[in-house]
Amino acid sequence: MAGTSEKTINVNVKVWRQKNKNEKGGFETHDMKGVSVDMSFLEMFDVLNERLINEGKDPVAFDHDCREGICGMCSMYINGRPHGPKQGVTTCQLHMRSFKDGDTIVVEPWRSAAFPVIKDLAVDRSAFDRVIAAGGFVSVNTGNAKDANNILIPKDDADEAFNAAACIGCGACVAACKNGSAMLFVSAKVSQLALLPQGKVEAQQRVLDMVHHMDMEGFGNCTNTGACEAECPKEISLENIARMNREFLFANANEKK
Amino acid sequence: MASSKKLDAKIPDGQLEQKWSKYKSTVHLVNPANKRSLEVLVIGSGLAGSSAAASLAEMGYKVKVFCFQDSPRRAHSIAAQGGINAAKNYQNDGDSVYRLFYDTIKGGDYRSREGNVHRLAEVSSHIIDQCVAQGVPFAREYGGLLSNRSFGGTQVQRTFYAAGQTGQQLLLGAYSALQRQVGMGAVKLLARHEMLDIVNIDGKCRGIIARDLVSGKLERHFGHAVLLCTGGYGNVFFLSTNAMGCNVTAAWKAHKKGAFFGNPCYTQIHPTCIPVSGEHQSKLTLMSESLRNDGRIWVPKKKEDAQAIASGKMNPNDLKEDDRDYYLERRYPAFGNLVPRDVASRAAKERCDSGFGVNATGQAVYLDFAFNMKYKYGKTEATKKGIENPTEEQLTEFGQAVIKEKYGNLFDMYEQITGVNPYKNPMMIYPAVHYTMGGLWVDYHLMTTVPGLYALGEANFSDHGANRLGASALMQGLADGYFVIPYTIGEYLADEIRTKSIPTENEEFVKAEQEVENRINKLLNIKGTKSVDHFHKRLGKVMWDKCGMARNAEGLKWAIEEIRKIRAEFWADVRVPGSANEFNPELEKAGRVADFIELGELMCKDALHRNESCGGHFREEYQTEEGEANRDDEKFAYVAAWEMKEVGEWELNKEELKFENIKIAARSYK
Structure with missing residues (x-):
């Protein structure tokens, strides 16, 4: 004891x-x-x-x-x-x-x-902040919000968004990945906001901007080894990456139109 | 009693309910073109700092944000667990702005300002709206509406939450808003930067000196206004639930340059933390107050049972119901396990001091979920499943699943730290330092006694009196940042539109930088024999023993002498390795501990002068026969605002507290 x-x-x-x-x-x-x-x-x-x-x-x-x-x-x-x-x-x-x-x-x-x-053991993870600055938000200025209970969100969606939002931005996913990919981190934020009605409005632009910026920062590609999910201290699910890929494909296709 | 002439709280005239709305409609404005040339420096990136920086940048001001961590998202607001209060009355249980206002004033033991607290209660519900709009995933009911729970010191359910990670979710919301402004170029972010002094020019705060913690370089930054959103000073106790980096340095530097320090002795000791396990301990971990919704606090009724449990001879689960003392339910039947934190902490200390503690050190009580797990949740679940006569095992199994959903992450954390499974054994808890109600004195505008220098969130003293209610820290941090400062700063900056950016070659900037550099060199050149932690631990022990949950005049006088000795020894014998021009965490720590030592003395001085007990400040000489706090409203219904004359010497200024809307009364939760 x-x-x-x-x-x-x-x-x-x-x-x-x-x-x-x-x-x-x-x-x-x-x-x-x-x-x-x-x-x-x-x-x-x-x-x-x-x-x-x-x-x-x-x-x-x-x-x-x-x-x-x-x-x-x-x-x-x-x-x-x-x-x-x-x-x-x-x-x-x-x-x-x-x-x-x-x-x-x-x-x-x-x-x-x-x-x-x-x-020694301290590293610079500011690339994560820059990826969030590229699109990891809902564009709503202070003071514009309507009453919170005017937005109804099914409990399952809210719970799933919460699970994605539990990411602490530590970078273990990147460190675990043989390619140095940040897909789990980026997809957690993309998923959280894509699952909620508040985030849907700008979902397409968000995923394009964040993925683009992720590539710019020098993170590697995802080859689906799943090491990130296995090592994530908050057990963020690989499903988020699948969701981000869908969101990205859809947004990309739409953009090209 | 009249307030000191040096203190003008600037609370607007008029009816309490109309003060803030009238203020908002008449406050001076700054036109959008002028905003673009006004610069605001925000120090700290927690709830108050991030929300203020984002909101001011949205309005058009030029903003710089500084934080000592590697990212603004690390600020310690992130660790708040239980929730955030708001007077929404979504539960139809009688809540209102007035009730939140009343609960907060009473919870603070009648030592806070009516005007400020009412404003806080008014804006509380906008905070929830704003956070939901940002995509903060609050807990919801099956119908899609927001869920609420209870916290201490209230009889309504007004606490919004996101599992046990409410602070994290709110901070990430504010951080997203901040990063959005960073991405648009409206905010310049300077992470791994520590503010080491403010710069005053012609009586106004005009900037700061900061150290780039990676290169070690000192930098000068000009601002038309400076906002300190730098949190509390609980780490003066060494062991606390604060993060390792939490410090008083920014606030203390401001104090040394003219900002008065309000009520430094008001410290919140949180009743439910994981007990100290050994000498190596570096910090303490909180178990959220929300657990008191379902956990019952007890110790054995008989000392021999307590001893048998503490020595491992008896399993607490085997102790009969009749042999347990649910002392909060016994002493405070109206509020039971949900009494405010100061009351719950003192009651735990009383039981442990009397010999009923349940671990080897004698400093632990039980927080037990077995009863509610089985009979509240287990039964409901069994009924839902259509099982009429469930077995004990079934009740436990069903109840456990509900408890897991509600508090899973906290239970996991408990097991990780203690190695004990809390689903099977009652949690062991003991009070620990958690929050500081005291802080820089500010007026209604959140401005300190230095014009142009503001303090927001835990860094100021203003809204919680002598004791903060659970789930109100998040509310205050975000209220200050999202909804108060965007209005009040205009009042000051409207007069600054003609002030051009002051070049940082100005002699006051040069002088301030030189002072900072001298102090750093002094620390590095002592080359003594003892580590920074050695001194920090010694200071912490003095503070905990003499200025912690219970204080008395004799102990405080001794502590002041002892802290002076620690200060002298620190400056003669501390060893700070490395150099100034590199990443040097020991040097950072040394500067912070040097400031904590000076603050410790002031806290004891404040505690010694306040000859009464109120909220978190419990003077053993001033208690009722039943051991409750004995307040003295005639002599002490004031804010103690300390002005530093030199290190170790202060002058007391008083701001009288007027209660015009609430009848000041003895605080009872019985």
């Missing part, structure tokens, strides 16, 4: 160090002894950093903020998997009880052409 466990393990952490985006990086290994299994993965990094600071060394830079699995900032590639070995959790919600005594844990940054490394 929480608060009563005194179980500890020893692990070997092999972590990627890279001074900045222009310099070459490499692995560095640290012995972590007596790690409480109740610690979160990032708390284990806090302990490591405290030690590095006390030894006069440079602590490991990594992105993190809310530490409750919702802000999407944490982004570690652990033993070859974005956010590590557990299904449906972010790095910050991964706990040391998911590892065994004596394990070697390899930690790398997200690797993708569209996400350049800033330092």
Whole structure:
């Protein structure tokens, strides 16, 4: 039970160090002894950093903020998997009880052409913001809205839109994809808005703009391997990609008319 | 009592119900051509910042948005779980603007402004309309209408929600609106930028100094007005439900340059958080207040049972109904498990301090869903399925499915963190720091005591008094950003249309940048022996022990001395690795903790001067025989607005609170 466990393990952490985006990086290994299994993965990094600071060394830079699995900032590639070995959790919600005594844990940054490394494990994901700016919205200015209950939305549609909207924009889908494709991220936003009457009005233009911008940012193509869905901490469904492809084909055909 | 001459709240005259509508129709306007040459800097991209930036850009102002995270979508509003209040009365259960206004004033223990709170209640329903129009996927009923639930301190169902991710969905709505303006070139976005000072010229705020967190370069930015939407300061306690990066720095820099700080000691301790598990703990996790709709809070009636459970000798599920103390239902029958947060937190502390805590540290109580799972939801589902005499197992199975739909993500999160399955065992919870009602003092226009400098959302002090009601933070952040600042900023900017952009070579910009640079160099050159976290943890412990859920004069005096010692040691012995001209998260943290240390002292000073108990501020010397808060309206019905003279020295200014529409009374939830 929480608060009563005194179980500890020893692990070997092999972590990627890279001074900045222009310099070459490499692995560095640290012995972590007596790690409480109740610690979160990032708390284990806090302990490591405290030690590095006390030894006069440079602590490991990594992105993190809310530490409750919702802000999407944490982004570690652990033993070859974005956010590590557990299904449906972010790095910050991964706990040391998911590892065994004596394990070697390899930690790398997200690797993708569209996400350049800033330092160590922190990468630049601003491409996602630019894709949203290209069309991931409903064009409604503040003050123009009518009474909320004037728009009736079937519960199933609302739930499906919500499931797509649960995306936290962490980029695990891109990191997991051998092509570095952002289709799951983009399709989640396209789907959420295409499923709702509020978003239907500009659905065609939206999908064209977002897909176009996604390509411009240097994300790869989708080859339907499904790795993105498997690694998504919010378990966003591949069906969104299928829906986006339909929306795109339809919009493209219409545009050419 | 009269208000200090330095404070003019500028609340419009007239009837309460007409103040805001009259203000809106008479406020000065800025014509569209002039808006294009007026620049507004928005610091922070949470609900208040994103909604303000998007709305102002839509109106035609030139806007820049700064956030320290890698994207505006990361702001900590994202983590709000339970919901957002609005006086829609969709449930036909007697809600109204007046009732939301009344509940908020009472919930805040009569320490907020009537004028502000009424405006908040008035605009609440437009927020829901706006968010739905943006495509925010709120929970719905089968008929396609919006769904509601209850939150603490109210007897109506006025809370709109999107599962346990309401903050996320609202923020993504505001973020979309913001990104739309970014895409059109109306907003310039500067992510991974931290504001490190404001720049005042001739008595008005005219810009900021920001640090590009990737390159480490300092930048000067001019603005005709600056909006601080930088959230609360709960991380002064080290352990809180705030995100790791949440900080007081922007507000504190403004405070040091003339913005008064209002009611710093009003802190919200949220009753339902996952208990601390060990020394390594970096933050605490909230379990939404919405869980109190269906979860019942209890501890064992007998100490020996509590001890047996805590030591693992007894399973709590085996404890008989008669041996459980549902202490909130016992003490507050009218509101039961849905009493406001301050009341629920204190009651949990009281039980644990008396020896009834249910974990090894003695600091945990149960939040138990078994009863409602079986008998509320299980029974209904069985009836729907046409099963007349369901077995206990069937009731549990059916009920579990309903609970999963309602709170699934919270239950998953609980299991992830604790390793315990909450569908089978009652959740263990304990209060934790969550929100700060205090903040920069603002007038009705949301302007601080520095002309041209505004504070919105949690960063200001204005609407929640001494205790905020659940689901009201999201409401206030969006009210300020979407519906208040777009009007009130015009009043100021209408007089600024002749002010040309001030070049950032101006000596005040140069001076401010130099000061920021000196401070950074000072931090880097101490080269001491202890990490930033070492000092932050020490500060946090002093704050939690002496300025947390219960305070007393002796403890606060001790804390002030102790915090001064921590400040001296910090500036003599902190070790900040790396350099100024690189991505350096430790340097960022060091600057923030240095500000927290100064703030901690002010919070204790404020708590010490307020010789009464109200809302989240509970002074042990001032309580009734039953252990309830004892307010002193004669002496303390005012906002304490602190003006900094120098570090460690402040002058108190008072803004009298007038209650003309609500009869000020003892606050009872019994």
